[in-house]
Amino acid sequence: MTFVVHDPRGTRIDPAPSLxxxxxxxxxxxxxxxxxxxxxxxxxxxxxxxxxxxxxLTPVFARKPSFAHVAPPEAIExxxxxxxVITGLGG
Amino acid sequence: xxxxxxxAAAYDAFVARHSDGLPIVLPTPDRVxxxxxxxxxxxxxxxxxxxxxxxxASIRDVAVNAVMAGAEPRQxxxxxxxxxxxxxxxxxxxxxxxxxxxxxxxxxxxxxxxFESGLSAGNGVLGNGQRGNLAVGRAVRLVLTNIGGGRPxxxxxxxxxxxxxxxxCVAERLDAGCWPSLAERQGxxxxxxxxxxxxxxxxxxxxxxxSATPQRLLRNxxxxxxxxGSLNAAIPSAAALLLSPQHARVIANAGxxxxxxxxxxxxxxxxPVWRLRDAGEWDPVKTPSFIARYxxxxxxxxxxxxxxxxxxxxxxxxxxxxxxxxxVVTNWPAxxxxxxxxxxxxxxxxPRSARERVHA
Numbered sequence: 001m002t003f004v005v006h007d008p009r010g011t012r013i014d015p016a017p018s019l020x021x022x023x024x025x026x027x028x029x030x031x032x033x034x035x036x037x038x039x040x041x042x043x044x045x046x047x048x049x050x051x052x053x054x055x056x057l058t059p060v061f062a063r064k065p066s067f068a069h070v071a072p073p074e075a076i077e078x079x080x081x082x083x084x085v086i087t088g089l090g091g
Numbered sequence: 092x093x094x095x096x097x098x099a100a101a102y103d104a105f106v107a108r109h110s111d112g113l114p115i116v117l118p119t120p121d122r123v124x125x126x127x128x129x130x131x132x133x134x135x136x137x138x139x140x141x142x143x144x145x146x147x148a149s150i151r152d153v154a155v156n157a158v159m160a161g162a163e164p165r166q167x168x169x170x171x172x173x174x175x176x177x178x179x180x181x182x183x184x185x186x187x188x189x190x191x192x193x194x195x196x197x198x199x200x201x202x203x204x205x206f207e208s209g210l211s212a213g214n215g216v217l218g219n220g221q222r223g224n225l226a227v228g229r230a231v232r233l234v235l236t237n238i239g240g241g242r243p244x245x246x247x248x249x250x251x252x253x254x255x256x257x258x259x260c261v262a263e264r265l266d267a268g269c270w271p272s273l274a275e276r277q278g279x280x281x282x283x284x285x286x287x288x289x290x291x292x293x294x295x296x297x298x299x300x301x302s303a304t305p306q307r308l309l310r311n312x313x314x315x316x317x318x319x320g321s322l323n324a325a326i327p328s329a330a331a332l333l334l335s336p337q338h339a340r341v342i343a344n345a346g347x348x349x350x351x352x353x354x355x356x357x358x359x360x361x362x363p364v365w366r367l368r369d370a371g372e373w374d375p376v377k378t379p380s381f382i383a384r385y386x387x388x389x390x391x392x393x394x395x396x397x398x399x400x401x402x403x404x405x406x407x408x409x410x411x412x413x414x415x416x417x418x419v420v421t422n423w424p425a426x427x428x429x430x431x432x433x434x435x436x437x438x439x440x441x442p443r444s445a446r447e448r449v450h451a
Contacts, residue, residue: 002094003101006118006155008109010146010238039374068186068425 023084031057032082034075037067044088052086092120105159109237111229111257115159126154129164130171138171139178142185144240148174153230156237160230166223169208169286170230172433173198173260176288177231183426187290188241192322193253194423197291197331198228198260199407201273202284204433205262212262214411217294217333217418228258253293263407267336269343273407276349277430287405287430289331290423292321297338300415305342309352312419313360316397319371321421323397324362325378327385328424330398331405332356337415339408353401361394397421403428 023029033049035041049059060082062075071079079085095101098117105115116122127134127150134151141148150171157170177184177196187194200210209223216224241247249256263273270276274285297315302308316323316330323330332352334342342352364382367373368391379388386393398404405428410416422428 002096003098004092004094004120005101005105006120006123006151007093008105008118008152008155008159008233008237010141010144010148010152012144012146013140014145066425068190068423069183070185 020084026052026057026084029057029083030081031059032079032085033059033061034071034079034085034087035061035063036087037064041067041088045086048086048088109159109233111232111236113257115233116161118155118158122158123151123154126158126162126164126167127151129167130154132171138174141174141178141234141239143189143246144238146238146240148178148234148238152238153234156233157226157230160226160233161222162226162230163209163223166208166227166230168433169200169204169210170227170234172286172431173200173227173231173288174234176286176429176431177235179427179429179431181427182288182290182429184235184239186425187423188235188239189246189248190423190425191248191250192423193249193251193256193292194290194426195253195256195259195293196231197255197289197420198231199263199273199287199331199333199405199409200227200260200284201263201265201277201287201407202279202433203265203282204284206265210260210262212264212409214413216261216409216411224260224262225258228260231260232257255291255293259291259293261333261407261409264336264409267339267408269336269339269408270349273405274432277432279432284433285430286433287407287428289329289405289420289428290426291331292421292423294333294418294420297417297419298415299338299417302341302415305345305347305351305355308338308341309355310359312417313356315419316356316360316421317362318421319362319366321397322372322424323421324395325367325372325374326381326424327396327399327403329403329405329422329428330360331407331420331422333410333418333420334406334408335410335415335417336408336412338417341415349406350401352406353398353404356404357396357398357401360397362397363391364388364393364395365391367395 132150138148211221299311382388
């Protein structure tokens with residue numbers, strides 16, 4: 001005998017997102033950088049790119065016009081061509 | 092359906108994972124069926140996708156959360172109508188749900204369906220003791236949390252939140268005798284009911300028992316609206332003014348209408364450029380571009396409006412008759428203020444793309 005209740009979470013349409021496998025080496029990978037448009041995000045991400053540049057990566061930059069909205073399709077398309085993407089909150 | 096070994100086990104699991112932090116009513120099949128009697132919609136019909144999770148919300152799913160919130164079946168039609176407004180992509184629910192700001196939807200219900208649904212507009216309207224307002228607002232919140240996935244610290248990154256995130260739903264007084272109702276000013280008839288939603292801060296009280304003229308009272312309200320900590324100060328946008336009947340009569344008895352209030356506050360709820368530079372959310376690039384629509388951002392004395400236009404002010408009369416207190420609700424400016432009417436047949440309309448995606 002069990003107690004049955006409705007699930008309050010609705011129906012998931014897209015599969016649950018998960019993180020991609022971590023690369024063992026950065027050599028030869030395409031690096032994407034998503035600047036969310038928040039104050040100082042470019043400072044944080046710029047420093048991260050500087051550090052990664054030592055591994056010979058050439059970054060592809062994409063910027064959200066507003067941190068309060070989702071990234072525009074062209075930014076997503078540009079980042080989809082990359083092997084790894086870094087982003088950060090800023091603020 | 093979810094299965095648990097006992098009712099107590101189900102209750103503990105729901106309060107831990109599917110609640111707003113308060114006790115809930117378990118959504119048993121019998122209770123959900125009783126809730127669905129409150130609508131003529133097909134329970135399997137999908138209202139839309141609730142972001143940031145993007146999970147689909149059927150009428151039944153909404154009813155499940157309405158049961159949990161302690162709502163009544165007669166309130167389901169109102170709850171689904173509110174959600175339809177929130178799921179309009181112009182509202183930017185994804186942003187409202189995930190921002191670090193305390194943003195939450197303010198819901199104003201104007202029209203007879205508010206009271207047929209058990210909402211209130213009298214003493215304490217924004218606070219405790221308002222079963223209908225609290226249950227409807229809480230049902231909306233539980234949908235946003237459970238279906239939309241907006242959980243604090245997970246995808247809801249609000250730093251402090253606000254008590255208004257638990258429930259923020261009011262009805263408008265229809266008996267104040269000052270002006271046409273909000274719904275009528277939005278183009279409806281006295282028989283129709285409108286839902287107005289705004290991404291909002293929590294309410295700020297304006298106390299005033301001295302002002303006998305609209306100008307004196309509205310200067311007080313303007314001062315509250317332009318506080319530097321609100322995003323409105325740096326980004327002219329929308330605001331809501333929830334006027335108590337006593338304050339509304341001070342204004343209406345002088346022959347002023349709602350448009351006059353908007354014009355006065357557009358002109359007087361302003362901050363000089365030097366003050367915005369001196370404190371608050373001055374962005375050296377974005378803020379001047381916002382200001383340039385109205386005047387010279389390089390002029391330190393130019394007075395920057397809080398409202399994008401006189402029409403950007405939402406005015407509703409609500410609260411008891413026992414004093415001179417109103418509430419100003421400022422805006423999270425990255426989402427639109429929207430209104431819609433609750434259809435006579437309880438039906439709703441959705442962008443086709445949303446439905447097709449759900450049913451694909």
